[in-house]
Amino acid sequence: MRLLATLTLLISSLFSLGFRWLQADVEFVNITHTVVFGERLEFSGAIETRAAVVEVVLFLKPFGADTQVIPFKPAADGTVNLTYDLENKPLRAFTPVDYWYQVKLESGVESSSPVYTFLYEDNRFDWQRQDSATFKLAWATTGDPNFGAALQNSVQDSLKAAQAILPAALPTPVRIYVYPTAQEMQSAARLAAAPWAAGHASPDMGVILISITPGPDARAEMERQLPHEIMHILEYQVAGSAYNQLPTWLLEGLASNAELYPNPDYQSVLQKAVDEHNLLPLSALCQDFPRELSGALLGYAQSGSFVRFLIENFGSSGILNLMNRYADGLNCEAGVQAAFNSSLQLLETRWQQEFLGLNAGLTAWKQVWPYFLLAFLVIVPLGLSILPILRKRQEIRGTNDER
Ligand SMILES: [Zn+2]
Secondary structure, three states: EEEEHHHHHHHHHHHHHHHHHHHHHEEEEEEEEEEEOOEEEEEEEEEOOOOOOOEEEEEEEEOOOOOEEEEEOOOOOEEEEEEEEOOOOOOOOEEEEEEEEEEEEEOOOOEEOOOOOEEEEOOOOOOOOEEOEEEEEOOOOOOOOHHHHHHHHHHHHHHHHHHHOOOOOOOOOOOHHHHHHHHHHHHHHHHOOOOOOOOOEEEOOOOEEEEEEOOOOHHHHHHHHHHHHHHHHHHHHHHHHHHHHHOHHHHHHHHHHHHOOOHHHHHHHHHHHHHHOOOOOOOHHOOOOOOOOOOHHHHHHHHHHHHHHHHHHHHHHHHHHHHHHHOOOOOOOHHHHHHOOOHHHHHHHHHHHHHOOOHHHHHHHHHHEEEEEHHHHHHHHHHHHHHHHHHHHHHHHHHHHOO
């Protein structure tokens, strides 16, 4: 009886070994990766098999981007040493990346490794971290033992301020990286070809970059930058993939209104533009802000003030309605018309009168003068062109009369 049991065990063990042998045509051993941020990714390990290998491919899948297919040749003993050049083919900074190997054998059998994952994080800094259910905070600012606590408090206040304007839920967790200087933060964006051009949030990934230099202004900077960038994340939660189709004045205007410590320059820049009759038409702020600094600053100041006007008149529900109209695909003017039953230009005039104290007659004239100009440009050349004809007719009539 015992012999039978031993035999059964032996046979089943052999069977399972054999089965595993068939399964394990290819083994992926010690698979690892190293990230040198902005420079390269290094993939290493070994692919072990007794069979003849026809092809080996590395698949690289950054979050929200296409999968890259990278064929390569391992060494004769199966060792993998593969370098991915991030300078020429940059990945988005802070993106999660999946990767896996696939081996094709001469027999036609294909074998894939498990999927490995890493976060393409800026690892040039020694980040200090604090995680909660809502936020993963990382800061590289040193010298202030209370920095983390201040950051934690400021983040909570910022979320409240942003949600008071735009009642939307945060995706969790939101990852916030605090750089010690603006230059270092910019270098992260530059090295990684990140789409940070319009601010420093990557709302689809729930990532925020800010820069806080330690010192007396640190708290004020936190209270300006954090609510601003958190608002961009909330905006994405409402608009989804239509986020980039929303007018710049709306995205940045909402973000400016969330700032607990607003940029003190906005008010003076706005007043100067009012005094000098240099306000930008809102229709020019639908796509983008002017690139030069003073124009950009005025763009932020005007957008903030106009959106404040909209919030006071139509409330958060009105703003949500407007965002949903844009998410439906309406353009800058049509979205306003559909949400508020009023043209953008009419609301702009009301805002200029009620918020900026601009004279009603002057604003009305500013709206109609292009039509006068157009009429002038059409009528004058038309008049000049028919004048010779009229003169000729008169001359002909004159000669007939003489006859
Ligand atoms: Zn912004």
